[in-house]
Amino acid sequence: MSVLVTGVAGFIGFHLAAALLRAGQRVVGIDNLNDYYDPALKRARLDALPEGDFQFIEADLAEAAGVRAALAGAGPFEAIVNLAAQAGVRYSLEHPEAYVRSNIQGFLTVLELARHSEQPAHLVYASSSSVYGANKKLPFAVGDPTDRPVSFYGATKKANEAMAYSYASLYGIPTTGLRFFTVYGPWGRPDMAPYLFADAIFAGRPIRLFNRGEMARDFSYIDDVIAGVMAAIARPPAADEAGVRHTLYNLGNSRQEPLRRFLSVMEQAAGRTAIIEELPMQAGDVTATHADIADSRRDLGYDPATPIDVGVPRFIGWFRQYKGV
Numbered sequence: 289m290s291v292l293v294t295g296v297a298g299f300i301g302f303h304l305a306a307a308l309l310r311a312g313q314r315v316v317g318i319d320n321l322n323d324y325y326d327p328a329l330k331r332a333r334l335d336a337l338p339e340g341d342f343q344f345i346e347a348d349l350a351e352a353a354g355v356r357a358a359l360a361g362a363g364p365f366e367a368i369v370n371l372a373a374q375a376g377v378r379y380s381l382e383h384p385e386a387y388v389r390s391n392i393q394g395f396l397t398v399l400e401l402a403r404h405s406e407q408p409a410h411l412v413y414a415s416s417s418s419v420y421g422a423n424k425k426l427p428f429a430v431g432d433p434t435d436r437p438v439s440f441y442g443a444t445k446k447a448n449e450a451m452a453y454s455y456a457s458l459y460g461i462p463t464t465g466l467r468f469f470t471v472y473g474p475w476g477r478p479d480m481a482p483y484l485f486a487d488a489i490f491a492g493r494p495i496r497l498f499n500r501g502e503m504a505r506d507f508s509y510i511d512d513v514i515a516g517v518m519a520a521i522a523r524p525p526a527a528d529e530a531g532v533r534h535t536l537y538n539l540g541n542s543r544q545e546p547l548r549r550f551l552s553v554m555e556q557a558a559g560r561t562a563i564i565e566e567l568p569m570q571a572g573d574v575t576a577t578h579a580d581i582a583d584s585r586r587d588l589g590y591d592p593a594t595p596i597d598v599g600v601p602r603f604i605g606w607f608r609q610y611k612g613v
Contacts, residue, residue: 289308289313289314289366289367290313290314290315290316290363290364290365290366291308291313291314291315291316291365291366291367291368291369291521292316292317292318292359292362292363292365292367292368292369292401292409293305293308293315293316293317293318293369293371294317294318294319294349294368294369294370294371294372294394294398295318295319295370295371295372295373295414296315296317296318296319296334296344296371297317297319297321297330297331297333297334298319298330298333298371298372298375298477299333299471299475299476299477299510300371300414300468300471300510300513300514300517301317301319301369301371301372302333302334302336302337302475303473303475303510303511303514304369304371304514304517304518305317305337305342306336306337306338307514307518308518309337309338309339309340309341309342310338310340311518312340313340313341314340314341314342315340315341315342315343316342316343316345316359316362316363316365317334317342317343317344317345318344318345318346318347318349318355318358318359318372319344319346319347319372320346320347320348320349320372321346322348324374324375324376324379324386324479325477325478325479326478329475329478332610333475336475343362345358345359345362348394349372349390349393349394349395349397349398350389350390350393350394350397352396352397352400355397355401356401359401363405363406364405364406364407364409365405365409366407366409366410367409367410367411367412367521368398368401368402368405368409368410368411368412369411369412369413369517369521370395370398370411370412370413370414371413371414372390372394372398373390373391373394373395373414373444373445374386374387374389374390374391374441374444375441375477375479376441376479377418377439377441377442377572377573378570378572378573379441379479380439380440380441380444380572381439381440381571381572384440387440387441387444388444391441391444391445391447391448392444392447392448392451395413395448395451396451398411398413399411399451399452399455399461402455402461402463403455403459403461408460408461408462409461410462410463410464410521410524411452411455411461411462411463411464412463412464412465412466412517412520412521413448413452413463413464413465413466414445414465414466414468415445415446415448415449415465415466415467415468415536416441416442416445416467416468417467417468417469417470417506417538417540417577417579418437418439418441418442418445419434419437419442419445419446419449419467420432420433420434420442420467420574420577421434421436421437421438421442421574422436422438422574426544426576426578427506427542427544427578427579427580428538428577428578428579428580429538429580429582430467430536430537430538430580430583434446434449438572438573438574439572439573440572441572448465449465449536452465452534453532453534456532456533456534457530457532457534460533461533462524462525462533462534463525463533463534463535464520464523464524464525464534464535464536464537465534465535465536465537466516466517466520466536466537466539467536467537467538467539467540467579468508468513468539468540469505469506469507469508469538469539469540469541469577469579470505470506470507470508470540470577471508471509471510471513472507472508472509472510472599472600472603473509473510473511473599473602473603473606474510474602474603474605474606474607475510475606475610476510476603481505481547481550482507482550482554482600482603483607485551485554485562486554486558486603486604486607487607487611488562488563489554489555489558489560489562490558490560490607490608490611490613492563493563494563494564494565495551495562495563495564495565496565496567497547497548497551497564497565497566497567498567498568498569498570498573499567499568499569499570499573499575500566500567500568501547501548501551501564501566502547502575503546503547503573503575503576504544504545504546504547504575504576504577504578505544505545505547505550505576505577506540506541506542506543506544506545506577506578506579507541507543507545507550507596507599508539508540508541508579508592509541509592509594509598509599509602511594512541512590512591512592512593512594513539513592515590515591516537516539516584516588516590516592517539519588519589519590520537520588523587523588535587537581537583537584537587537588537590538579538580538581538583538584539579539581539584539590540577540578540579540581540592541579541592541594541595542578542579542580542581542592543595543596544576544577544578545596549596550596550600553596553597553600553601554600554604557600557601557603557604557605558604
């Protein structure tokens with residue numbers, strides 16, 4: 289199988305490319321290596337990919353003509369996996385234009401690539417648990433309301449789902465959206481809580497706990513999530529009652545963990561005590577997430593098996609090695 293992976297130097301993109309290469313697949317990866325966080329980490333991920341049939345293209349998906357030119361002769365692809373995005377709920381409060389450029393304009397480029405593919409390609413794309421907004425019903429099920437996102441990032445991910453459905457309806461493209469829930473693990477993003485917490489613990493800096501730490505997340509270990517993505521790639525959706533080949537899945541751990549317990553496990557793994565700074569709730573954030581993965585279990589055989597007591601020490605082991613602490 290030949291697979292196009294966008295955002296290949298990102299956290300999930302890197303791990304997916306590695307899994308595909310280990311499975312003997314051909315991978316073409318695109319990334320713009322932007323400086324939202326240190327590009328050195330992105331380059332280090334690329335350097336850490338296993339040997340295999342891999343081609344890297346540095347390109348910005350928002351520049352459609354440049355992407356088309358860069359991909360000339362690289363296809364055809366049996367699957368296109370869009371993991372490129374401007375991520376982060378809090379960053380979207382100050383830089384909404386970056387989210388329109390990457391998550392809307394860039395995703396349109398991906399949809400057009402799928403539309404004009406030399407052969408039918410299954411489009412798998414990253415959505416987010418952020419589409420559920422401040423829903424009070426837990427766990428979040430795929431059929432729950434997603435029309436009231438509380439962050440602009442979540443709004444762009446909801447827009448991605450609508451855009452994908454329209455292209456599936458108009459052009460017959462099989463599309464699968466994956467709503468990720470707080471993915472963590474080795475090579476994780478420096479703007480996410482696990483990395484921020486670890487960095488602060490080892491540096492002796494305070495950890496900022498919003499809502500005074502009264503929060504809970506469905507922390508999902510990267511290996512479990514990648515198994516779900518691989519299963520989704522291999523299973524293009526059947527047509528729905530309207531004849532449209534589009535579906536959505538939650539990929540979470542389906543275990544809701546209090547933020548303070550997550551931090552306690554990290555302290556134990558690091559062998560150090562965190563300094564805590566309690567702060568009020570921040571705009572655009574939610575108090576709790578929890579994934580209902582019944583559909584993912586049934587259709588994809590998705591079976592996350594890594595609790596934070598196992599995943600966090602693995603992450604800390606990588607963090608120590610990468611940062612030299």
